[in-house]
Amino acid sequence: MKDYIVRATAADGQVRGFAATTRQMAEYARSVHNTSPVATAALGRLLCAGSMMGAMMKGEKDILTLQIKCNGPIGGLTVTADSQARVKGYVNNPEVMLPPNSKGKLDVGGALDMGILSVIKDMGLKEPYVGQTQLVSGEIAEDLTYYFASSEQVPSSVALGVLMNKDNTVKRAGGFIIQLMPFAEEAVISSLEKKIGELHSITELLDREMTPEQILEHMLGDFGLQIVDTIPTSFSCNCSKERVEKAIVSIGKKDIQEMIEDNEPIEVNCHFCNTSYCFSVEELKEIVKRSR
Numbered sequence: 001m002k003d004y005i006v007r008a009t010a011a012d013g014q015v016r017g018f019a020a021t022t023r024q025m026a027e028y029a030r031s032v033h034n035t036s037p038v039a040t041a042a043l044g045r046l047l048c049a050g051s052m053m054g055a056m057m058k059g060e061k062d063i064l065t066l067q068i069k070c071n072g073p074i075g076g077l078t079v080t081a082d083s084q085a086r087v088k089g090y091v092n093n094p095e096v097m098l099p100p101n102s103k104g105k106l107d108v109g110g111a112l113d114m115g116i117l118s119v120i121k122d123m124g125l126k127e128p129y130v131g132q133t134q135l136v137s138g139e140i141a142e143d144l145t146y147y148f149a150s151s152e153q154v155p156s157s158v159a160l161g162v163l164m165n166k167d168n169t170v171k172r173a174g175g176f177i178i179q180l181m182p183f184a185e186e187a188v189i190s191s192l193e194k195k196i197g198e199l200h201s202i203t204e205l206l207d208r209e210m211t212p213e214q215i216l217e218h219m220l221g222d223f224g225l226q227i228v229d230t231i232p233t234s235f236s237c238n239c240s241k242e243r244v245e246k247a248i249v250s251i252g253k254k255d256i257q258e259m260i261e262d263n264e265p266i267e268v269n270c271h272f273c274n275t276s277y278c279f280s281v282e283e284l285k286e287i288v289k290r291s292r
Helices: 023-033 037-055 108-112 141-151 186-198 202-207 212-223 241-250 253-262 281-290
Strands: 004-010 015-021 063-070 076-082 086-091 115-122 129-134 156-164 170-180 226-232 266-269 276-279
Touching: 004 037, 004 212, 015 037, 015 212, 023 037, 023 086, 023 170, 037 063, 037 076, 037 086, 037 108, 037 141, 037 156, 037 170, 115 141, 129 141, 141 156, 141 170, 156 202, 170 186, 170 202, 170 212, 186 212, 202 212, 241 266, 241 276, 241 281, 253 281, 276 281
Parallel strands: none
Antiparallel strands: 004 015, 004 226, 015 170, 063 076, 063 115, 076 086, 115 129, 156 170, 266 276
């Protein structure tokens, strides 16, 4: 099944919901970054959240960045998404290994520990919007739920899950974001809180091979669910040799000249997709010439 997001409303527009299946995205990230199981789970969750939050953005050129800086052994994570739900991301320490947590699950909370979640929205204005909150659990979904409530004043329920196969490839990945609109009535709020409270875990729904439509039906079917649209999502990096060349130019002629004097080709690696770009000494000389 290809990765995609479903956008929906319920309770006559008092509730909006997004649900996604993101197995391919999480598996691609695992393969290019060679992540450990716990790092795969952490990055897979944040990529899923990024895809849905990217789809919430209105402008064609809007960019969303989710950045976690933490003192746990994973070191931190960064995910970037655009309004077409194209996402990319990486973890600082992809090889982190931890024993399972007390529930026998991958210990994402232990890998992150304490830290800060930053949500950066670049909407083409002079300054990007930056919202920051403390990590409340390090499990990512709870941290984003807290972010929406405290920074955007939008009561939300975020659920994110990654299930692994025995060979450490990704079996299932996905999640949902359900949000209350400001005019939501008390009866709707209390009924929805009860329904969310009954959910054991998102991984249980994913393990039952539920589609995003079925997940939203399960959560919001009693509230007059209306599917609005379906949005494809994927891991997509826009790096290229030309873009990397611009980055090399930005370091300054003096440093580039030193590289040339070393008389060795240089290799530049993209953080997001792990692609390496090689520049020969001759190419570096051309870069210096063009930047005059």
